[in-house]
Amino acid sequence: MTTNPSIAALTSRALIAVSGEDWRGFLQGLLTQDVETLAPGEARFGALLNPQGRLLFDLFVIGQGDGAWIDVEAAHREALIMRLTMYRLRAKVQITADETPVLAAFGSDPGAGWIVDPRLPALGWRGYGVAATPNAEEADYDVHRLALGVPGPADWGVEKTYPIEANFDLLNGIDFKKGCFIGQETTSRMKRRGQIKSRMLPIDFDGAPPASGSEVLNGERRAGEVLSGRDGRAIALVRLDRIVDGELTADGQLVRTERPDWIGDAANPPAAA
Known part of the structure; x- marks a missing residue:
């Protein structure tokens, strides 16, 4: 179909x-x-x-x-x-x-005229300038x-x-x-x-997003900052070396970082100098 x-x-x-x-x-x-x-x-x-x-x-x-x-x-x-x-x-x-x-x-593919x-x-x-009627x-x-x-x-x-x-x-x-x-x-x-050292990664959580600017914490250690988001999902700028182990929180709620396939190894912490 x-x-x-x-x-x-x-x-x-x-x-x-x-x-x-x-x-x-x-x-x-x-x-x-x-x-x-x-x-x-x-x-x-x-x-x-x-x-x-x-x-x-x-x-x-x-x-x-x-x-x-x-x-x-x-x-x-x-x-x-x-x-x-x-x-x-x-x-x-x-x-x-x-x-x-x-x-x-x-x-799905909208056909000719799209990029x-x-x-x-x-x-x-x-x-x-495509002749199309928005439906979303x-x-x-x-x-x-x-x-x-x-x-x-x-x-x-x-x-x-x-x-x-x-x-x-x-x-x-x-x-x-x-x-x-x-x-x-x-x-x-x-x-x-x-x-x-830092990249933007999606974070998942339950319910409304933490306030923009909220610290992402690994225990008591700062691991990043929440940016924009919606219920259940947001983007955060995180320190890659501080999200590897431990439980992450933001604005008092648990959050989980995700590494989309398109990011690949770039989300790994940098090697020690």
Whole structure:
């Protein structure tokens, strides 16, 4: 029996159109993702970092015939436009808001016109201006994402988190071979040394989530911090070496960390120096 896909309008996301003869080189020098080889109709996940290598904006870059769309949090679109305009200098680039709607499909293949989510195929598909009638809420998509253990913008904030801590390296969000980008030195050094002490992992518990910002404790020892979540499931930034043994609690309730298959060995504690 064929099941219709769940389709949700992602009203929390918005688009920026980038065009002009220098658009590829302009974005290539800024973002964590390679855009030089981006094909029309292809989407890639990435970020714009600050010079210290912390996350400013998560984003998707979608190839167009004469430029690209940038899919970013709607609440941060104007801030990103201002940031890109500041970096533009003499580059021949046009940067404008675009009101094409952003959709997500999950559960089953929605057919032509949709783009497989570049982070993780199990997340489903993203649609830009696709003629489709939503039959689900964005909250349903958020539950789907959270079930897969994939963190989202509510988990990393602004200029607080390193992209590797947010698993961008495991979700195809960083191209380590593309050359320079803002924040590259710190990002590459963390990856090269392999001493990644903290990562975002899903945690399970009974009932309502612990308050955002609650400490994850291993006994009396701090093991991490709860970020965003829903009943029974949340994302936490945890110290990998402090969740191996012992009973974990957060806000007075028992929690259990999970290591999704897509994270693999990256959730193991770093070897002793």
